Amino acid sequence: xxxxxxxxxNELILEPHTWLCKQLELPRRTTDAMKEGKLAxxxxxxxxxxxxxDPRLKDIIVKFPIVEQPTFNTAGEEIPDPATHFVVKINxxxxxxxxxxxxDPENKRFLEYKSSSTPWSIGKFYNLxxxxxxxxxxxxxxxxxxxxxxxIKKVAKYxxxxxxxxxxxxxxxxxxxxxxxxAGDFSYKGTGKSxxxxxxxxxxxxV
Numbered sequence: 001x002x003x004x005x006x007x008x009x010n011e012l013i014l015e016p017h018t019w020l021c022k023q024l025e026l027p028r029r030t031t032d033a034m035k036e037g038k039l040a041x042x043x044x045x046x047x048x049x050x051x052x053x054d055p056r057l058k059d060i061i062v063k064f065p066i067v068e069q070p071t072f073n074t075a076g077e078e079i080p081d082p083a084t085h086f087v088v089k090i091n092x093x094x095x096x097x098x099x100x101x102x103x104d105p106e107n108k109r110f111l112e113y114k115s116s117s118t119p120w121s122i123g124k125f126y127n128l129x130x131x132x133x134x135x136x137x138x139x140x141x142x143x144x145x146x147x148x149x150x151x152i153k154k155v156a157k158y159x160x161x162x163x164x165x166x167x168x169x170x171x172x173x174x175x176x177x178x179x180x181x182x183a184g185d186f187s188y189k190g191t192g193k194s195x196x197x198x199x200x201x202x203x204x205x206x207v
Contacts, residue, residue: 001089001092001093001094001095002093002094002095002181003087003094003095003096003097004094004095004096004097004174004177004178005096005097005098006096006098006129006130006133008022008177009096009173009174009176009177010129010130011196011197012177012180012181013173013176013177013180014196015188015194015196015197015205016180016185016186016187016188017186017187017188017194017197017202017204017205018196018197018199019180019181019186020186020204021197021199021202021204026199026200026201026202027199027200027201028198028199028200029198029199029200033117033150036115036150036151037115037116037150039150040115040148040150040151040152041101041113041115043057043152044057044060044101044113044146044148044152045064045067045068045101045102045113046067047060048060048062048063048064048067048102048111048146049063049064049065049066049067049102050063050065051067054152056152056153056155057152057155059155059157060146060155060157062104062111062144062146062157063104064101064102064103064104064110064111064144065103065104065105065106066083066084066102066103066104066105067084067101067102067103067111068080068081068083068084068099068100068101068102069081069083080099081099084099084100084101084102084103085097085098085099086098086099086100086134086137086138087137088133088136088137090171090174090175090178091178094174094178096133096136096174098130098133098134098137100112100134100137101113102144107141107142108138108139108140108141108142109140109141109142109143109144109159110131110134110135110140110142110143110144111144111145111146112125112128112130112131112134112143112144112145112146113145113146113147113148114145114146114147115147115148115149115150116147116149116150117149117150118149118154119147119148119149119154119155119156120145120147120156122145122158125145125147125158125160126160129169129170129173131143131145131166132166132167132169132170132173133170133173133174135162135166135167135170136167136170136171140162141161141162142159142160142161142162143159143160143162143166144157144158144159145157145158145159145160186204188204188205190205192205193205193206
C-alpha cells in the first residue's frame with residue numbers, strides 16, 4: 001500500500017515532479033527559519049502538555065496530555081513518536097498518515113501549531129487542509145490552532161468545531177493527489193529552479 005502524507009500530497013499538487021524526487025530519496029534543504037520553528041514547536045508542546053510551563057505562553061491555558069515526544073537513535077536521527085501517529089486507509093491501494101502536534105482524547109480535540117515571522121490568521125488556518133486530514137483519524141469534535149512568531153514573542157490561539165465539510169475537503173485533496181500519481185505525468189513545466197521544490201540536486205528543475 002502506498003502511504004501518503006499531507007506534505008507529500010501538497011508538494012505533488014504544486015509540483016508533480018517532487019514525487020519522483022521523493023522516490024529517489026533525495027536530501028532536502030533546511031533553513032535557519034525551519035530550525036527556529038522546530039524549537040518553537042517543542043516549546044509549545046512542552047507548555048500545553050504541562051511538562052515545561054513557559055511564561056511567554058501564560059494566556060495559553062488549553063491542555064493536551066499527549067504531544068509528540070521524539071527520541072533519537074545512535075546516529076542522532078530523530079525517531080517520530082508513535083503516540084501521535086495515525087494512518088487512515090483511503091482505498092485498497094492508498095492510505096494517508098501523519099503526526100499530530102497534540103491530542104486531548106477526553107475532550108475529543110487535537111492541536112495544530114504553526115510558527116512564522118508573524119502569527120497565522122484564523123483564515124489561513126481554516127484554509128489549511130493538513131488539520132482536516134487529521135480530522136479523518138478519529139471521532140474528534142474540535143481542532144485547536146496555536147500560532148506564534150518563531151521567537152514566541154507574539155502568540156495567538158483559535159479553534160473550530162470539526163464539520164463533515166472539513167473531512168470532505170480532506171478527502172477531495174487526497175484524491176486529487178492520488179489522481180496525479182495514477183495519471184503518471186510528473187513532468188516539470190516551469191523554467192529554472194521551482195519554488196515548490198526543496199530537494200537538493202533535483203534533476204528535474206535544477207538544470
